[in-house]
Amino acid sequence: MAQKHVCVVALAAVLLLLFATDCRSMGLRSQEHQRASRIPSQFSKEERVAMKETLKGAVQIPTVSFGPEESNSTALAEFGEYIYKVFPTVLSTSFIQHEVVGEYSHLFAVLSSDPSLQPCLLLAHFDVVPAPAEGWEVPPFSGLERDGFIDGGDTLDDKNSVMAFLQALELLLIRNDIARRSFFISLALGSMSASSGVGAQKISVLLQSRGVQLAFIVDEGSFIFDGFIPDLKNPFTTIANSEKGHSSGPPKEMSIGILEAAVSQLEQTPLPNMFGSWTLTATLEQLAHELPFPTNIILINLWLFKPLVSRYLERNYVTNAMVRTTTAFTMFNAGVKVTSLVLSINFWIHSAQTVQGVLELTKKIVADDRVQFHVLSAFDPHPISPYDDKALGYQLLRQTTQSVFQEVNTVTPGTCIGNTDSRHFTNLTTGIYRFSAIQLQPEGFRSIHGINEKISVQACENQVKFFSELIQNADTDKEPVSHQHKL
Incomplete structure (x- = not known):
C-alpha cells in the first residue's frame, strides 16, 4: 500500500521531467487579473475549418532539417510562400512588419498602440527532424485527418505553434481587435535536434542590434498533462521556467580495458541526487492538494519524507532524470590508432550544477590519469525565470491557461529537460517560458x-484560442520587476 502511494509521488515527478514546471501560490486561481475574453468561446464553422486546413497544409510541406548545414531548402522556401497564401490579413496589415531573416526564417513585428509597454515574443520553429516512413500508419507528412486527429511528423513539434500564432493574429485582425502591447512572432529554422537553432540565433542577434528588450518570451517546451499521475483526476499544467543544458564529454585515447573501467565507474556512480533544489519540491507540494491520503501528506511534508521520496524518484529512469545530472554514452568508436578509442558522453545538467562542476565530478569518479577528458561543446544550465506574483509572463500564461482550460486547477513550475530555441534570447529578457498550450495524454507525449x-483538431482550436487570449491579456500595464537569475 505504502509503496503504491510513493510510486504516485514518483510519477508526479515524471510530469515535471516531461518538459517544464512553473509555480503559483498553492495552485489556486487568482481572480485579480481575470477578465472576459474578447474571443468567443466557440469559433464559427468557417474559422474552425480554416484552422485545421492551414495546419494540414503546413504539415504536408516536408521542412526537414538533417543538421546545421543540411536541410530541404526547397520545402523551406515553399513554407514561406505558404504563409503568404493562408494568412493574407497578417501580411497586408500596415502596422505589421514582416521580414525574412537568414534566407528562411521569418520575423513579424506587430506594432500596437502603446509603445510604452515593453514588447513580448512568441517563438516557434517550423523545421522538423527526419521522420522515417517505417512504422507509421500513414505517411509522416500526409497531414491526413482521421478520427478527429491530424497526422504528421511536426504536428506537435512545432508547426502547431507556428500556425496557432498566425491564426490567432489573423482572427484578431479580422475582428479589428489588437492588443495595446506590441509583440514579435519568430518563426525560425531552429529545431534544436535538427538545425541547432540557427534561425533563432540570427533573429536574436537582429533584435539585439536594434536595442530590443522584451517583457517575456513564450517558446515550446511544456504541455497540459492528462492521465500521467494515478489518482490525479484533473489535468495539470507545467510552464517551464528553466531548461537543462547539455555538454558532450569528448573522445579520449585509451585502451579498451581503461575505457571499459571508466565507463563502468560512471555507470555505477551516478552524479549526486539534487532533489530539494529549485522548483521540483514546489511542484510536488502544489500537486499534493489534488492527491488522496496518504500521498498528499507525504508531499506536503517533504521536510520529513524527502529522503524516502528521493530514493523512490531514483528508481524510475524518467524521474531519476529530474533529480540529477544524467549520463548517456552516445558513441563508442575506434580511435586514431590501434591502442586508442573514442567515447562520446552527453551530460544533461541539473539546474543546481555547472559544466565545470560536472566535469570535475566525472574525473573524480573515473579516477584514472590515463583517461583524458576534453569538452567538445557545453553551456551551463539556463537561468531560472521568475514565477512569483510579480512575474508578468508567468502570471499571464497561468491566467490564460486557467481561462481556456477550465478543467485545469493546478499550474506549477518546472524544468524543460530538452533544449529550446529560447536559449538564444537570454540577453533580451529574464522572463523565458516554455509552454505549448496543448492537452496531452501519455500516448501523445511519447509520439513527439x-x-x-x-x-487533435480540438487541440488546434484550443491553442489558437489560448494565444488569442494571451495577446489580449498582455494589455495590462503591469511591467516585469527587476529580477536576477538564480544559478
Missing part, C-alpha cells in the same frame, strides 16, 4: 519526435 505523431 517519434512514430505516428498527431494532434
Whole structure:
C-alpha cells in the first residue's frame, strides 16, 4: 500500500521531467487579473475549418532539417510562400512588419498602440527532424485527418505553434481587435535536434542590434498533462521556467580495458541526487492538494519524507532524470590508432550544477590519469525565470491557461529537460517560458519526435484560442520587476 502511494509521488515527478514546471501560490486561481475574453468561446464553422486546413497544409510541406548545414531548402522556401497564401490579413496589415531573416526564417513585428509597454515574443520553429516512413500508419507528412486527429511528423513539434500564432493574429485582425502591447512572432529554422537553432540565433542577434528588450518570451517546451499521475483526476499544467543544458564529454585515447573501467565507474556512480533544489519540491507540494491520503501528506511534508521520496524518484529512469545530472554514452568508436578509442558522453545538467562542476565530478569518479577528458561543446544550465506574483509572463500564461482550460486547477513550475530555441534570447529578457498550450495524454507525449505523431483538431482550436487570449491579456500595464537569475 505504502509503496503504491510513493510510486504516485514518483510519477508526479515524471510530469515535471516531461518538459517544464512553473509555480503559483498553492495552485489556486487568482481572480485579480481575470477578465472576459474578447474571443468567443466557440469559433464559427468557417474559422474552425480554416484552422485545421492551414495546419494540414503546413504539415504536408516536408521542412526537414538533417543538421546545421543540411536541410530541404526547397520545402523551406515553399513554407514561406505558404504563409503568404493562408494568412493574407497578417501580411497586408500596415502596422505589421514582416521580414525574412537568414534566407528562411521569418520575423513579424506587430506594432500596437502603446509603445510604452515593453514588447513580448512568441517563438516557434517550423523545421522538423527526419521522420522515417517505417512504422507509421500513414505517411509522416500526409497531414491526413482521421478520427478527429491530424497526422504528421511536426504536428506537435512545432508547426502547431507556428500556425496557432498566425491564426490567432489573423482572427484578431479580422475582428479589428489588437492588443495595446506590441509583440514579435519568430518563426525560425531552429529545431534544436535538427538545425541547432540557427534561425533563432540570427533573429536574436537582429533584435539585439536594434536595442530590443522584451517583457517575456513564450517558446515550446511544456504541455497540459492528462492521465500521467494515478489518482490525479484533473489535468495539470507545467510552464517551464528553466531548461537543462547539455555538454558532450569528448573522445579520449585509451585502451579498451581503461575505457571499459571508466565507463563502468560512471555507470555505477551516478552524479549526486539534487532533489530539494529549485522548483521540483514546489511542484510536488502544489500537486499534493489534488492527491488522496496518504500521498498528499507525504508531499506536503517533504521536510520529513524527502529522503524516502528521493530514493523512490531514483528508481524510475524518467524521474531519476529530474533529480540529477544524467549520463548517456552516445558513441563508442575506434580511435586514431590501434591502442586508442573514442567515447562520446552527453551530460544533461541539473539546474543546481555547472559544466565545470560536472566535469570535475566525472574525473573524480573515473579516477584514472590515463583517461583524458576534453569538452567538445557545453553551456551551463539556463537561468531560472521568475514565477512569483510579480512575474508578468508567468502570471499571464497561468491566467490564460486557467481561462481556456477550465478543467485545469493546478499550474506549477518546472524544468524543460530538452533544449529550446529560447536559449538564444537570454540577453533580451529574464522572463523565458516554455509552454505549448496543448492537452496531452501519455500516448501523445511519447509520439513527439517519434512514430505516428498527431494532434487533435480540438487541440488546434484550443491553442489558437489560448494565444488569442494571451495577446489580449498582455494589455495590462503591469511591467516585469527587476529580477536576477538564480544559478
